[in-house]
Amino acid sequence: MxxxxxxxxxxxxxxxxxSVRLPGDKSISHRYAILGAIAEGKTRLANFSTGAxxxxxxxxxxxxxxxxxxxxxxxxxxxxxxxFSAPHQALDCGNSGSTMRMMSGVLxxxxxxxxxxxxxxxxxxxMARIITPLEEMGAKISSExxxxxxxxxxxxxxxxxxxxxxxxxxxxKTSLLFAGLYAEGRTRVTEAIxxxxxxxxxxxxxxxxxxxxGKTLAIAGGQKLNGIEAVIPGDISSAAFFLCAAGLFPGSKxxxxxxxxxxxRARLLDVLMQxxxxxxxxxxxxNHGELAGTIQAIGxxxxxxxxxxxxxxxxIDEIPVLAAIAPYTSTGIEIRDARELRxxxxxxxxxxxxxxxxxxxxxxxQEDGLKIPGGQKLHGAELDSFGDHRIAMxxxxxxLRADGETQINNADAxxxxxxxxxxxxxxxxxx
Numbered sequence: 001m002x003x004x005x006x007x008x009x010x011x012x013x014x015x016x017x018x019s020v021r022l023p024g025d026k027s028i029s030h031r032y033a034i035l036g037a038i039a040e041g042k043t044r045l046a047n048f049s050t051g052a053x054x055x056x057x058x059x060x061x062x063x064x065x066x067x068x069x070x071x072x073x074x075x076x077x078x079x080x081x082x083x084f085s086a087p088h089q090a091l092d093c094g095n096s097g098s099t100m101r102m103m104s105g106v107l108x109x110x111x112x113x114x115x116x117x118x119x120x121x122x123x124x125x126x127m128a129r130i131i132t133p134l135e136e137m138g139a140k141i142s143s144e145x146x147x148x149x150x151x152x153x154x155x156x157x158x159x160x161x162x163x164x165x166x167x168x169x170x171x172x173k174t175s176l177l178f179a180g181l182y183a184e185g186r187t188r189v190t191e192a193i194x195x196x197x198x199x200x201x202x203x204x205x206x207x208x209x210x211x212x213x214g215k216t217l218a219i220a221g222g223q224k225l226n227g228i229e230a231v232i233p234g235d236i237s238s239a240a241f242f243l244c245a246a247g248l249f250p251g252s253k254x255x256x257x258x259x260x261x262x263x264x265r266a267r268l269l270d271v272l273m274q275x276x277x278x279x280x281x282x283x284x285x286x287n288h289g290e291l292a293g294t295i296q297a298i299g300x301x302x303x304x305x306x307x308x309x310x311x312x313x314x315x316i317d318e319i320p321v322l323a324a325i326a327p328y329t330s331t332g333i334e335i336r337d338a339r340e341l342r343x344x345x346x347x348x349x350x351x352x353x354x355x356x357x358x359x360x361x362x363x364x365x366q367e368d369g370l371k372i373p374g375g376q377k378l379h380g381a382e383l384d385s386f387g388d389h390r391i392a393m394x395x396x397x398x399x400l401r402a403d404g405e406t407q408i409n410n411a412d413a414x415x416x417x418x419x420x421x422x423x424x425x426x427x428x429x430x431x
Contacts (some may be wrong), residue, residue: 013430030054036079040225047258055094105177137183169195177219252430253297271305312369329374
């Protein structure tokens with residue numbers, strides 16, 4: 001593997017072996033940072049995500065008057081309670097839709113106006129899904145045509161509402177629960193399809209009372225939060241790339257220390273085991289309601305899979321790498337009900353199809369997914385990340401079993417979630 005500032009060349013491998021401790025889960029890092037900022041007292045977060053997205057959240061918090069520092073390998077936040085200071089300039093969310101959506105929930109209840117902006121990619125992503133309910137709660141929000149960033153938010157006294165999310169989104173759910181802390185009365189959020197539950201777990205960790213009845217969550221306004229000390233488990237979405245890499249080579253073995261095992265995220269492990277990867281949990285522990293464990297994965301002969309319905313929502317971040325290795329499976333992979341992939345950092349359905357075809361694969365692209373036959377041989381090619389961290393990393397994995405070298409342009413997009421990804425992958429590869 002060779003590197004330049006934005007290009008990576010991947011050479012074929014014969015196996016994967018080793019152990020890895022991954023940076024903290026991105027989803028948890030965002031939520032803990034925001035809640036630590038509006039809590040009373042200090043919050044100390046060890047193994048905080050190293051990704052640029054979570055750095056964007058920390059940057060926005062600093063612009064809002066929150067003091068934090070890196071100390072002894074942890075992020076230490078001085079909680080200032082529910083009220084932020086008005087920022088002197090627009091809040092830069094970078095590439096992070098998580099930052100923009102979840103921060104909006106807190107900013108909706110402030111006593112000032114502010115602007116949230118992002119990079120070119122984020123400026124194309126849909127924000128109407130948070131604008132509509134937050135305005136119903138009493139905030140004033142204006143945006144570009146079609147509900148795209150930048151967002152101009154004028155905070156106000158909020159009122160609790162009952163809201164059913166039209167699109168499964170843990171970010172929207174979390175945004176509304178955060179706003180609910182500032183609202184008079186109770187805020188109820190109902191999901192048709194259950195999404196990852198890090199928001200409600202984090203709220204409880206900081207001392208909030210969140211009720212759950214079926215698919216509905218309820219939170220009362222005016223609750224005070226208290227700072228915590230936590231070790232953030234390794235990011236399971238980042239682990240997906242190494243798990244799939246091991247799966248390409250029967251007999252490959254990889255061990256993950258302190259990996260997130262949250263049930264709303266661990267569906268990935270079930271799917272990979274059904275596809276033929278042997279996965280065992282060596283030990284498990286709980287920290288503030290989140291499960292973490294040491295797991296071992298051994299590569300086998302990969303069969304195919306169909307991912308649809310609730311699985312498509314549960315695996316939305318892992319689908320790109322599953323699709324990238326689909327040609328190497330015996331029966332292929334079909335992905336349905338994943339239209340949300342069209343409005344991520346890139347159009348991930350189109351990006352996967354484009355890159356696989358460049359590597360010689362047969363791919364059927366559909367509006368809400370992909371159908372990729374198995375038993376195919378791929379060759380090295382010049383690919384593009386489309387500015388998307390998950391596309392860059394997914395095709396680094398696919399390239400490991402291709403014939404010849406693969407060049408991935410704009411590979412530095414990986415810094416969004418995992419700056420050390422390529423170095424870590426190279427350290428595990430056997431040639």
